[in-house]
Amino acid sequence: MQIINSIMHMQALAIAPERGGRRISFVPTMGFLHEGHASLLREGRTRGDVLVLSLFVNPIQFGQHEDLDRYPRDMDRDCRIAEACGVDIVFIPTAAEMYPAGFQTGVTVRDISLPLCGSSRPGHFDGVATVVAKLFNIVRPDVALFGCKDYQQLAVIRRMTADLNLPVEIVGMPIVRESDGLAMSSRNAYLSPCERQSALCLSRALVKARELFGAGERSVPELLLATRGVIEQESRAVIDYVEFRDGFLLSEQQVADGNTVLALAVKIGQTRLIDNCVLGEEL
Ligand code: PAF
Numbered sequence: 003m004q005i006i007n008s009i010m011h012m013q014a015l016a017i018a019p020e021r022g023g024r025r026i027s028f029v030p031t032m033g034f035l036h037e038g039h040a041s042l043l044r045e046g047r048t049r050g051d052v053l054v055l056s057l058f059v060n061p062i063q064f065g066q067h068e069d070l071d072r073y074p075r076d077m078d079r080d081c082r083i084a085e086a087c088g089v090d091i092v093f094i095p096t097a098a099e100m101y102p103a104g105f106q107t108g109v110t111v112r113d114i115s116l117p118l119c120g121s122s123r124p125g126h127f128d129g130v131a132t133v134v135a136k137l138f139n140i141v142r143p144d145v146a147l148f149g150c151k152d153y154q155q156l157a158v159i160r161r162m163t164a165d166l167n168l169p170v171e172i173v174g175m176p177i178v179r180e181s182d183g184l185a186m187s188s189r190n191a192y193l194s195p196c197e198r199q200s201a202l203c204l205s206r207a208l209v210k211a212r213e214l215f216g217a218g219e220r221s222v223p224e225l226l227l228a229t230r231g232v233i234e235q236e237s238r239a240v241i242d243y244v245e246f247r248d249g250f251l252l253s254e255q256q257v258a259d260g261n262t263v264l265a266l267a268v269k270i271g272q273t274r275l276i277d278n279c280v281l282g283e284e285l
Contacts, residue, residue, distance in 0.1 A: 003085050005092045009100070009140050012054075012093050016142035024051040028143030028170075030134060033057040034074040034188040035083045038178040042147040043087035045175055049145050055084050056093040056137055062101065062108075063129030074191045093141060100136065108132045111158045111165070114252045118154050118265050119276065122242050127158045134159055138168055145171040149178075151185050153263055153278045157252060177277070179205065179285075185277045192273040196238070201270045203236035204277040207244070208285060211264050215281040220258050222246045233268055242267035242274060249280050 006012045016026060027050030029042045046053050057080055064070035077094065084092050108128050114120075115127035138146070148156050156174045163172050178186045183205030184198070193201055211229045219225055225246055233239050247254060249261040260282025267276045279285055 003081070003089055003092065005081065005094060007094050007096065009095055012091070012095075013140050013142070015091070016140070021052075025144040026050055026052045026054055026142060028054045028056070028137070028141050028146045030056045030058075030137050030146065030148075032059045032073065032188065033080050034076055034191065035080045036178075036186045036188060036190075038149050038151065038186040040083060040087055041178050042149060042175050043084065043089060045173070046145070046147050047088045049147075049173070050143075052090050053088060054091045054093055054141050054143065055089045056095070056141065058093075058095055058097075058100065058133070058137075060100075060129060060133040061097050062132060063126050065123055065125065068123070069189075069192075072192075074188055093137075095140075100133070109135045109162060109166075111161050114154065114157050114161055117247070117252055117254075118243060118245060119267060120154065122267060127155070130155055131158055131162045135162065135166070135168070138163075138170055143170055145173060147173045147175055150174045151177045151187065151277065153265055154252065157250075183209070185275075187275065189273055189275065193270060197270045197273065200236050200238040201268075201273075201275055203233045203239050204266050204268055204275055205285075207232040207266060208264060208277060208279045211246075212279060212281060212285060215258060215262075222256050222258055222262075225258060225264075229264065229266075233266070238270050240269040242269060244268075246281075 027046040029046050031039055059073050109131040110128050111131050120127050160172050163170055184201055207229045210232045211225050230244050245265050246262050249263040262281045263278055265278045
């Protein structure tokens with residue numbers, strides 16, 4: 003496994019004649035890998051000849067008062083996991099090289115970036131779209147894999163890739179959960195044992211909504227009431243948003259269908275967690 007820090011080196015390998023017809027599959031991450039990332043890497047391994055993982059905590063997708071400085075990092079452990087998953091190249095650029103003095107270009111995906119996390123974290127998806135566009139230009143992947151836990155992020159990246167005619171196939175992979183239902187996330191590392199227990203209210207809320215939907219409930223106001231109720235029973239939980247939206251356009255809905263996504267963002271102590279499910283799909 004090769005570790006590459008320089009953008010020019012990574013790009014040179016990706017466009018070198020020696021690449022021949024070899025397909026590059028790419029898993030962009032901010033590191034502190036967990037089983038969710040490992041599932042992307044294992045799938046990526048089957049979809050390409052060369053598997054590239056990027057580890058980059060992207061400063062421009064964090065707001066001023068967010069957790070950029072304390073975002074968990076462990077490069078050595080990440081590299082061991084990468085090796086075990088069959089990664090060929092780990093690309094670890096520096097922020098100074100990604101955003102040198104004078105940098106002033108950004109990618110904005112308009113409407114679907116605005117609700118949900120876009121409303122709580124203004125500018126977040128501009129940061130995500132910009133870094134992913136840059137990484138695509140550097141790594142030149144044929145296929146890139148992202149987790150569905152960041153549902154809106156995946157929608158934004160799909161839109162950007164289509165709108166800018168980027169020649170990359172985007173693959174969304176199912177959410178990986180702990181045995182008790184908590185969706186895997188690097189931010190789970192912030193939770194104290196008590197908070198870890200409280201965080202289960204997110205997956206409990208998803209189960210409740212799916213049960214009601216399965217029993218025939220289609221009224222979004224009714225589904226919302228029941229879902230919020232589950233989270234509000236947990237004293238440590240502070241709701242950022244609970245929303246039922248069209249799974250493709252992320253537009254508001256009053257009547258749910260099988261493509262409706264239930265998206266949650268809830269603060270447990272200082273830690274903001276997100277989760278989601280599509281009502282017509284298995285959890
Ligand atoms: O999901 C993430 O880890 C990040 O948002 C991404 C896509 C790697 C961009 O920094």
